Amino acid sequence: MTTQARTNGGGQAAFPADELRTRLRGPVLLPGEPGYDEARSVWNAMIDKRPAAIARCLGVADVTACVRFAAERDLPLSIKGGGHNIAGLAVCDGGLTLDMSLMRGVRVDPRARTAWAQAGCLLGDVDRETQLHGLAAVLGFVSNTGTAGLTLGGGFGYMTRRFGWTSDTVRSMEVVTAEGKIVRASADENPDLFWGLCGGGGNFGVVTAFEYELQPVGPEIAGGVIAWRGEDAPAVLDMFRDLMADAPPELNAAAVLRKAPPAPWLPPDVHGQPVIALAVLHSGPAEEGLRAVEAIKKFGAPAGDVLQKRPYVTQQAILDATQPKGRRYYWKSEYLPEVTADAAGAALEHWAKIPSPHGAVIFFPVDGGPAKLPEDHSAAGNRDADTVLNITASWDAASDDAKNVEWARAAWRDMRRFSTGGSYINFQTEDEGADRTRAAYGANWDRLVEIKSKWDPKNVFRVNKNVTPG
Ligand SMILES: Cc1cc2nc3c(=O)[nH]c(=O)nc-3n(C[C@H](O)[C@H](O)[C@H](O)COP(=O)(O)OP(=O)(O)OC[C@H]3O[C@@H](n4cnc5c(N)ncnc54)[C@H](O)[C@@H]3O)c2cc1C
16 A cells, blocks of 8 residues: 655655565654654754655665665655754655664774764764774764764864864775665775765765774863953954964864853853854873963963863863754855954954854864865865854744844855855855855866766765766
């Protein structure tokens, strides 16, 4: 019997759910069924998509069955890792969403200093297992982000200055191709596919597991957050620019201009007031790290300071509360060749106009690590970037959409003049189209099209920042 499922168009269309169910070990959720709404929800509440069905995969066989099922019917197929993509690319209207969140296994090989992580892992899952051995993968700043989407887009975090993009530290991937075949991708096996997957997003297949190289880091490091009152922001930004110009690769600090959240480590009179904060990590031995951050701690009169010796895993989760699932978000981002005095000045101007308590202008340094490799090492490219600028509008009520989106757009229109011309594919919003995708890849674009044409000529994997086959 065929189960009826509502499509995006609002009408009734036959969705052969029973047939899909017979092919899978994991559950298939249809509109109206328990768990469907939770499974279709993503981090950004601006996204409200209704897949015809959501398959909660339990293993590679389920993934393979889903890819074949969607390809046979030319159904839109979206892949949900951590669901953190700002553009909502984890879900699709009227198609099949492949939910990887039940596949969160991690296996660490401490001798080889590698870890295999299944594609439903969040960053914190990998940190938790690797830190048992005093090892860490090069991951991002917020622990409940999905490893899959982050890694496939290139990926950066505190340790990028030292070790490169996250995708530079991937040794191999297990992939289900558009034909439903299982292949290994690495520098030696299917190297063209590997090149595309390292930065080219979900365009070439469903990755079911990643093999990460691990670095000896922690379990204790020097890290944390330190914040100054708004009036100190120009001086702190100058200090930040000087600091990062000379910082050893082990040290990284993201500068965040926003209003203070009601965090217990900040005095109540600062809550809701403009502040500048540095989120800092030194990935070397903790004592060396404490010496390296001494100058930051002594600068001016911080309003709050929890920059100290701490477990690495707490550092990785320290910003989580500022980015909760279910808020409304709209981002604009560019790679910068440096944070000039003019760029810092412009950031201060736009910070003063943030219309909500949660929005921010953020500078993430990424210089050094990626630049050790040539631009065409992998699809991720953008190795000339010094800093990621992220203009993050973030607010609660739908009635405030227009003013927050317009703030981010206006700030971006102004600050684009400082860009390298490249931008981070994983920070692009829903309304950034094909021209922005192409520009993000620069000179690597033509090779991406070649690889797409070989591995996914029918564009089975099109719910993403799409590389259209030639
Ligand atoms: C709060 C927050 C903090 C962030 N911090 C950082 C950061 O520090 N560094 C950084 O680099 N990025 C960061 N990002 C951006 C992040 O890398 C992207 O949002 C990324 O898409 C998240 O991955 P995900 O698995 O959660 O994505 P999802 O939304 O689940 O998926 C996004 C895209 O990835 C593809 N995809 C997912 N899983 C697979 C798979 N198994 N196989 C093939 N394709 C797949 C999907 O097709 C989809 O197009 C952050 C995002 C948020 C919301």
